[in-house]
Amino acid sequence: MATTMGQIIKNLRKGRGFTQEELAERLGVTYQAISKWENDSGMPDISQIVPLATIFDVSTDFLFGIDHTSETEDALKIVSTADSIQEYGKLDTYLKAYDILLDGLKKYPNNYMITYNCMNLGVSLSLPDNGWIYAGERAEAIIHETIRQANFIITNSKNVSDILWARQNLVFLYSANKKFDLATTEARNFPVRTDLTLYSTMAIVNEYMGNHEREATYLCSDIDYSLQAFENNVARLGKAYYKSGNYTDAIEVYERFFAVMKAIFKDECPPPYHDFDSGDCYLLLAQAYLGIDEEEKAMDAVENAVMYYIDLMNKEMDNENSYPIVVCSPIVKKREFKQKISKEIIKKRLQKKLSDKCIEKINQNSRFIKLLNMVNCI
Numbered sequence: 151m152a153t154t155m156g157q158i159i160k161n162l163r164k165g166r167g168f169t170q171e172e173l174a175e176r177l178g179v180t181y182q183a184i185s186k187w188e189n190d191s192g193m194p195d196i197s198q199i200v201p202l203a204t205i206f207d208v209s210t211d212f213l214f215g216i217d218h219t220s221e222t223e224d225a226l227k228i229v230s231t232a233d234s235i236q237e238y239g240k241l242d243t244y245l246k247a248y249d250i251l252l253d254g255l256k257k258y259p260n261n262y263m264i265t266y267n268c269m270n271l272g273v274s275l276s277l278p279d280n281g282w283i284y285a286g287e288r289a290e291a292i293i294h295e296t297i298r299q300a301n302f303i304i305t306n307s308k309n310v311s312d313i314l315w316a317r318q319n320l321v322f323l324y325s326a327n328k329k330f331d332l333a334t335t336e337a338r339n340f341p342v343r344t345d346l347t348l349y350s351t352m353a354i355v356n357e358y359m360g361n362h363e364r365e366a367t368y369l370c371s372d373i374d375y376s377l378q379a380f381e382n383n384v385a386r387l388g389k390a391y392y393k394s395g396n397y398t399d400a401i402e403v404y405e406r407f408f409a410v411m412k413a414i415f416k417d418e419c420p421p422p423y424h425d426f427d428s429g430d431c432y433l434l435l436a437q438a439y440l441g442i443d444e445e446e447k448a449m450d451a452v453e454n455a456v457m458y459y460i461d462l463m464n465k466e467m468d469n470e471n472s473y474p475i476v477v478c479s480p481i482v483k484k485r486e487f488k489q490k491i492s493k494e495i496i497k498k499r500l501q502k503k504l505s506d507k508c509i510e511k512i513n514q515n516s517r518f519i520k521l522l523n524m525v526n527c528i
Contacts, residue, residue, distance in 0.1 A: 165206075262306060373485075467493075
């Protein structure tokens, strides 16, 4: 049976590591449109064909199933294999996936898809702040290879988002490698204003079109990303205060962050804005309280970190055995990005949190032991 365009788009999207929402964002369409294409219940408008081909770095003929070049098909298989063997919490599976991608680059040294995936995985493996996924002894070699891959993306990509992503990765990599002058040079490529985004500008277009429902969706989506960035900066700011010995200001930063979240979401379970790349703000708050010997308040924060996910598990599963995160706040309820999380991932995530060194001072506390037993029984 011939491969449909929907199947081709789905395979390419997964090969690039995009969610449906992320691909939709790059194309300026809804994630429902992407879903229809991939399920063969709809076709991309002809005006989307060239942008799709550009994003995936393939020919338009390939999208139509005409040009099945061996390299593109083989690259898809390599990326798919690397992705399929990664198991959350198991560093060895991520290193094996990384080596598969490196072997793919030996065969196809200029393949964009393999390079992009290898760069992203390399960043995760090479930065000490990434916790269990940090590759330790291999990190230095991975940094050098990932810098080369990021520069390849910058030189060869036609996609602004990919270029900025690669430049941001270089900021992290150069900083971790103590090349602060190069990191600063890369950082200066970024805009100062935070409203120079796809969703914000698409909202302007739809406002003038009179399409206010769509305008609201774009604005909710933009606010959703802004809240993620807000958490990232809050976590980093709190850690900066903590590392300089200013524990009281660190506590104030985290407490005010949670007050803002409470104001936006009231009594509903919000998306996990407190728990992104820069750390879980509840655990960071606990660490700061321990800095001033407030053990019970630290335990309160740890309990909140765990109970967020326990409360999420009290909701109904979807047909993929995952817990969808549904929000009602008009601030973000029309956002395009829909989150879900499986019970297995929740258990592994909570076990990692409770083994975090930043709270080991209270791991013999009776409340802590009770929490750990609860998590192990999930």
